[in-house]
Amino acid sequence: MTGSYRHVSSLAELSVIAASCTECALSEERKNVVFGSGSPDADVLIVGEGPGQQEDEQGLPFVGRSGQLLGKLLLEIDLSRDEVYIANVVKCRPPRNRDPRPDEIDACKPYLRRQIELVDPAVVVTLGNFSSKLLLRTTTGISRLRGLAYEWWGRYLVPTFHPAAALRGGDRVTDDIRADFRLVRMIIDGRISFETPQADVDDVVPTTTQDECTQMGLFGGPPQ
Numbered sequence: 412m413t414g415s416y417r418h419v420s421s422l423a424e425l426s427v428i429a430a431s432c433t434e435c436a437l438s439e440e441r442k443n444v445v446f447g448s449g450s451p452d453a454d455v456l457i458v459g460e461g462p463g464q465q466e467d468e469q470g471l472p473f474v475g476r477s478g479q480l481l482g483k484l485l486l487e488i489d490l491s492r493d494e495v496y497i498a499n500v501v502k503c504r505p506p507r508n509r510d511p512r513p514d515e516i517d518a519c520k521p522y523l524r525r526q527i528e529l530v531d532p533a534v535v536v537t538l539g540n541f542s543s544k545l546l547l548r549t550t551t552g553i554s555r556l557r558g559l560a561y562e563w564w565g566r567y568l569v570p571t572f573h574p575a576a577a578l579r580g581g582d583r584v585t586d587d588i589r590a591d592f593r594l595v596r597m598i599i600d601g602r603i604s605f606e607t608p609q610a611d612v613d614d615v616v617p618t619t620t621q622d623e624c625t626q627m628g629l630f631g632g633p634p635q
């Protein structure tokens with residue numbers, strides 16, 4: 412794993428470093444590094460898994476079918492793609508869209524960590540198992556994690572299903588993402604705070620309790 416990139420002071424600078432990254436084997440087959448896109452001052456930072464074919468070709472995250480659904484669901488909570496920041500766990504496409512391997516995720520972690528530090532969002536939204544398990548440091552699957560807002564290093568983390576799962580799984584999965592995104596809307600509107608999660612989120616996520624909003628570590632320790 413590379414260093415922390417703490418010395419890098421902007422997303423633009425970090426993206427230049429990432430553009431020539433050869434820290435793992437994914438660099439061998441990529442067409443483009445898919446660093447991230449959106450507002451550098453976003454309140455909401457979304458973390459997917461890794462680029463697919465179209466993302467690899469265009470160098471931008473979530474531009475394929477999953478991305479279209481993501482954009483639609485964001486608009487339903489009055490957020491455009493340009494207002495949020497979108498990144499992935501791995502910045503280069505795994506061949507034939509296979510799952511990213513632990514060593515590849517490990518090699519790419521410093522980029523995501525620094526992206527989160529630089530954007531400094533109020534809410535991190537993790538899409539699917541890879542980003543949710545990585546950031547929450549858990550082996551618990553997304554079906555059990557979702558539906559809650561976790562207090563996470565002074566911000567909120569809202570895990571939800573990956574839009575690709577909604578494309579496969581249909582309306583129920585899509586509606587679950589909608590419910591989680593409504594939670595995101597409530598957080599950025601200031602209708603939920605760390606002190607009072609219970610009352611406000613009851614109708615959206617009945618299982619949320621203050622005890623469940625646990626402080627969890629970023630990649631195994633406090634941000635460096």
Ligand code: URA
Binds near residue numbers: 459462
């Ligand atoms: N799926 C992801 O996880 N990320 C992308 O950028 C595209 C599809």
